[in-house]
Amino acid sequence: MKVRVLGCSGAIAKDCRTTSFLIDAQILVDAGTGVGDLTLAEMAAIDVVFLSHSHLDHVAALPLMVDAVASQRSHPLNIYALKGTITALKAHIFNDVIWPDFSRLPRGDAPFIRFVEISVGEQLHMFGKRIEVLPATHTVPAAGFAVNEGGANWVYTGDTERNPALWARINEMPIAMLVIETAFSNREKDLAKKSLHLSPHSLSHELDCIAEGARYPIFITHTKPAETDLIMAEIQRFDQTQPFGRDVAHDIRWLCAGQEFDL
Template identity: 30%
Template sequence: MNILVLGSSGSESPGHNPPAFLVDGFLLMDAGTVSLSLTREEQCRITHVLLTHAHLDHIKGIPFLVDNIVTGRQGCRLSVLSGRDVLSDLSRNIFNDRIWPDFTAISISGSPVMSYRQISTQRPFNIRGYTIVATRVNHSVPSYGYIVRNSENTAIGYTGDTGPTDRFWKRMAEYGVETLIVEVSFPDEMTELAMASGHLTPSLLQLEIRKMRKIPERIYITHLKPFHETTIREQLCRISEANIQVLHDGMQITV
């Protein structure tokens, strides 16, 4: 399984792009950064987008992605998957024919260019032979973490935005996740803000790691706020319980 990091920041500034992770060229986990990082051909290969939640930094690449797909290779289609609440926000507030065209209502060759697919946290679902497990996590809006497992039983976990949680770590142990992408947004000095907004700090992450039944072999950190990145990196170095690495845009992960 190959993961291309299109964006890994907790905000947007020069050299820092919002979160998006492209799995094996076709499955996009969050869509904060897409069209500025991929060629049109690469964009047309994306068939599915898994959204963790509806905050702007995780969805803002979708409008331009689907726009490029419409004018790209014939037959390109995009399926956007998430919980009902997330899809409702996307439909009502973005693809509403006012902010952006409703591409679910635009058909080419008899089928819509974009479609929504509601997921369930009660049972795994399948995307092109990959097993996907969705679990609610603790953020300021309805949010989901995902486990993605391929046909070779290689599994990765992605929390999206979350504060302290329990359910996701339990699911992660059940599916034998050895590679985890987890957010750390703020330094320890901003713990109160992190807790209030549903995010993690290095010390909060350390407490979460200690709750895990089996610590993944590799833990990758995403969603650092750019103006606090140096401090967060320094504080992450104090965590001795796990093999931790901070992601950067353009990085490739092979598991």
């Protein structure tokens, strides 16, 4: 299973693209601005999109992608999301005001997109993979995802603050790679808490929830471009992850757009 990082920034700037991951060729997880780096053929090959939540940095490219390749597809693009996310997309994006309602176009019985409601705890099987919907704690209905192809899981937390239910489930799984957000530095930790994001301070408490003896690479995503260096320095100080050595608590790395992982 190949995971390609299209975008993993908490905002836009030169070379910064917001959250989106392509799993093999068919599955898109979130649809931030990183989707714009795909070719038309690559976008047309995507069969399903999983959305963690409705915030713009995670859905901004979705309506534009659908418009770009709809005529090249022979069947609807299935968009899997929580009920609240689907409601928000229909009300605020695919509403014939901001963007055409492609769930009814070109015909109601043959639309360009089809919304599929999912719920936390649900497990779906497609393309030889098992995709589990994980709990997230955010300002809107939100989820994370665990994806595997018969082995250990690629886990993406989505946008979340402290989340004991997530760790309870993760600690039951074999993990190949964890992608976890840390949107703000410690100087903005109050804002992070209010907006239900993590800062290095709260991240340190979350990582304490990892089961004793479990060890896997942890990739930091969703950092604000203006604060990325500070966030990673603060994480390094609390976890002493660079250089790696015998006393390292966790294997923490910064996620970058353009990275690819074979899991």
